[in-house]
Amino acid sequence: MGKNSQNSQVNIPNQQLPNTGDKGTISDKNDPVKNPIKYPHNKIFYAGYNLGNDSVKLLVESFAPIRTASVVGYLQDENRSLLIPGSVEYQGWRLNNADISWNQTNKNTWLGGDNVLDAELKTLNRVYGNPTGKSEYSLHMFLSALALLEDKNGHRPNWRFKLAVSCHKPGLFSNIHKSLSGLHKVTLNGLSSEIEIEVVKTMPEGLGAAGEITSSKPKLAILDIGGGTTSVSHYQGSRPLLDKPEFYEKSGVLALYRTMLDSKQINGHPQGFTIDDVRIAVEAGMRDIVVNGQKLMEANPNKPGTERVKKGILLGEKTRFDITHIYVECLKNWLQAELKDACRKLAQLQDKGYTVYVIGGGSKLPLLSDQLKKDPYNFNIATNGLYADVEGLLKIAKK
Known part of the structure; x- marks a missing residue:
């Protein structure tokens, strides 16, 4: 659970929600008493979850997607409110309902996502630059993203997820699966929840997007410009022709x-x-x-x-x-230097009859799409490029 997991537990404040509506608090519209989420206790929520270097994306069925920075700040020694949207107190874990007691060895409190950047915490833990960051903080960022979803839509005391996950490092798949799976007892933004997660699929980034792009040609190539990494994958229809995309490390938007x-x-x-x-x-x-x-x-x-x-x-x-x-x-300079190898590979695929689409956060950079549409690139910019991968992951979770 991270290098700070042994720090002392922070006492939870009384479960009384402020009604000021100020930034950093939970507003009236999200008061679970006034506006509860009306779903049955045992409802299963299907979701797609992309673990990016710069940001994570969470798309839960029936909700708008959440995108937030891939950064975690621990709160144990900071004396900060647990009502800040994105805050989590982790209280215990068990593998399934057959377990009698909660394993409490990983008690911890943290704030994850964009609000960390305004909190002026002493230490920030970023996914980018940490070889195992995507597995170490996979649960942290999922729960913080879920806390942000609750801040916008209202609190739910029980969640059951069937989750499809993407990450650009296949070597971390097993640890990510273990970290996310099971039942988790937490407070999100100061409100208690029990969250059950079943990971149904863990796969390389970008593969989920293939089914979300409509191409006039059967041969499809995808350039995924992420925060830390850029990748190229190619398909016959929606069937991948490689086991995993070709990744170009440290060539992303960061x-x-x-x-x-x-x-x-x-x-x-x-x-x-x-x-x-x-x-x-x-x-x-x-x-x-x-x-x-x-x-x-x-x-x-x-x-x-x-x-x-x-x-x-x-x-x-x-x-x-x-x-x-x-x-x-x-x-x-970045386009000509860092993306050079990926663009050279795509040019070779174009010569073989492939149509190229660009996805990822980098596809939305100002002025870039205009350049990539023209010679010498002649790429297509996916209209749903930012969330194409998690939209595909959501469909995979529902299969």
Whole structure:
């Protein structure tokens, strides 16, 4: 359960929900007394779960998908509220209902996902850069993602899951399966739950997406641009032609963000920006540039003689530092260097009659899709690229 699993237990606050609706608390609309989830106790929820380096994605049947940062911060020594969305107190585990007592050797409390980045915890544990991070934090991130789902939809005291999981490291499949499986006694956002998980399938990232893409040709190739890794897989219809995709390590979007962070303009900025600040700025897309309270205008190349609002990649919510020129230059270099081998492989497949689709978080990068659609690439951008893998995993879980 992680290197901090032996730390002392944090006392659970009284199960009284604040009704302020402020950030960091559970709002009235999610009060389980006022708005309970009306499902039978024994209902099975099918779900797809993608363990990414940069973010995890959880798609539970009947709910909107959850995507959140792959980072965990332990709360034992932090004296923090367990009502922050994404917080978990782990109280015990048992393999199945035949077990009489709960195994409590792994008691722990943590906060997982995007809210960790605002919590200013002393230590952050990231999946990326940790060779066993995806197995070590697979349960942590699943439970935190579920806590975020409950924050949006209301609390449920019992969950039963049939779960299909994807990860880019087949060597970790067994440990991930063991970590997730069984009955887990927890509190999510300060509310008690018992969660039963049956892992029905663990498979390489990207394979779930094949059934979610409609191609006019029987031969399909998929470029999955993830946070830490990029992969290429190819199919005859939805049948994979390889046991696992070809992975290109350390060529994902985080490599782009790190290059941007190392640029003189960002690295030397007095604000002290982090890689998470860069990620947030890029994922926000092209936004209106405002100077002294006025939107900056520029000539509109599509309609000569008119103007349009100038847009850019803006770093920092307060500074709104325009880093568009840095992003454009780093994007070009990343595409030509880090994605070179994957694109060369895809060009070979195109020569054999394959149609190429791009999925993953990287498929939604500003300006990138326009470049990949044109020569020399001529790729297709999947409309559901961000969640194509978990959508496919959900269907696999239901089989």
